[in-house]
Amino acid sequence: MAFVNRKTREIQLKIVYAGPARAGKSASLAWIHRRFPAAFSSRLVRVRAGEGRTVFFDFLALVLPLPSGMRLHVRLYTLPGDERFEEAAKLVLRGVDGILFVADASAMRKTNILALRRIESMLAATGRNLQRLPLVFQFNKYDLLASGSLLLPPATLAADLNRTLRRPCWAASAAQGKNLLAPFCKIITLCAAALEEQARRRIPDLPLEGFAAAVAESLEERFSEKSPPRRKPPRAPTGQAFYLIPIDRFEELLAQVQSGVSALERIAAVLRRKDPRQP
Ligand SMILES: Nc1nc2c(ncn2[C@@H]2O[C@H](COP(=O)(O)OP(=O)(O)O)[C@@H](O)[C@H]2O)c(=O)[nH]1
Numbered sequence: 113m114a115f116v117n118r119k120t121r122e123i124q125l126k127i128v129y130a131g132p133a134r135a136g137k138s139a140s141l142a143w144i145h146r147r148f149p150a151a152f153s154s155r156l157v158r159v160r161a162g163e164g165r166t167v168f169f170d171f172l173a174l175v176l177p178l179p180s181g182m183r184l185h186v187r188l189y190t191l192p193g194d195e196r197f198e199e200a201a202k203l204v205l206r207g208v209d210g211i212l213f214v215a216d217a218s219a220m221r222k223t224n225i226l227a228l229r230r231i232e233s234m235l236a237a238t239g240r241n242l243q244r245l246p247l248v249f250q251f252n253k254y255d256l257l258a259s260g261s262l263l264l265p266p267a268t269l270a271a272d273l274n275r276t277l278r279r280p281c282w283a284a285s286a287a288q289g290k291n292l293l294a295p296f297c298k299i300i301t302l303c304a305a306a307l308e309e310q311a312r313r314r315i316p317d318l319p320l321e322g323f324a325a326a327v328a329e330s331l332e333e334r335f336s337e338k339s340p341p342r343r344k345p346p347r348a349p350t351g352q353a354f355y356l357i358p359i360d361r362f363e364e365l366l367a368q369v370q371s372g373v374s375a376l377e378r379i380a381a382v383l384r385r386k387d388p389r390q391p
């Protein structure tokens with residue numbers, strides 16, 4: 113269940129963008145961040161592992177002040193797709209409140225199916241059940257239709273991934289920024305609704321009536337397709353930051369990220385001093 117701090121009236125949600133490697137998880141978060149830089153409370157943090165150039169995972173934070181005086185902190189992660197980082201992926205999934213699964217319409221059917229099974233089994237290993245978790249699907253890369261690429265039709269992806277789960281799904285393009293906001297807002301709202309429901313049943317003295325509706329409204333205000341695109345490039349603190357982190361320090365790093373990006377930036381600065389190859 114999401115973390116609730118009654119004293120400070122803060123609620124934390126953890127959302128993970130999952131899916132096969134190269135499906136467009138990072139590209140999706142990067143597009144949303146580029147389009148609405150002022151809506152986020154952190155830079156887009158991209159962490160690379162060890163010596164490799166592969167982006168290991170991305171992190172982005174959002175704070176939504178709500179009319180009730182509560183503040184919703186949303187932490188967004190992308191799941192490391194590379195199988196070598198299985199343990200690290202499990203850590204990213206720990207305590208997850210909702211999953212946005214990015215499927216790759218240009219990949220093999222099996223690639224998407226196996227990626228979903230991988231998440232299912234990683235969750236099961238920590239006693240969680242995908243069936244009971246808020247989940248939405250973003251079927252990605254449909255801009256490639258225009259160039260004549262052979263893609264998996266949305267109906268095939270839905271049959272392969274969503275036949276029994278029956279969750280909301282969108283055909284999208286991270287390259288063109290199409291249908292990225294709808295799944296993004298939906299997964300946050302579904303997590304808020306799940307929390308509201310849990311509070312109603314288990315913590316009746318936690319007043320969360322109308323919480324999900326307020327979250328949906330606040331998201332709609334901030335992430336409207338109609339709001340004019342930003343003309344100037346984002347200021348430095350809202351830009352992207354790349355960090356190269358040795359794999360054996362991953363757990364420590366993740367703990368830092370979860371406690372705040374400024375802490376992450378501090379440890380990255382220390383690592384950079386120790387390793388002059390850092391960007
Ligand atoms: N044509 C097209 N390419 C995409 C799209 N989304 C991602 N890509 C490309 O696919 C590659 C992998 O994307 P990335 O976001 O790094 O995948 P991740 O491994 O899931 O984070 C990159 O070269 C992206 O530019 C999309 O919607 N359309």
Ligand SMILES: [Mg+2]
Pocket residue numbers: 137138139167168169190
């Ligand atoms: Mg990525």
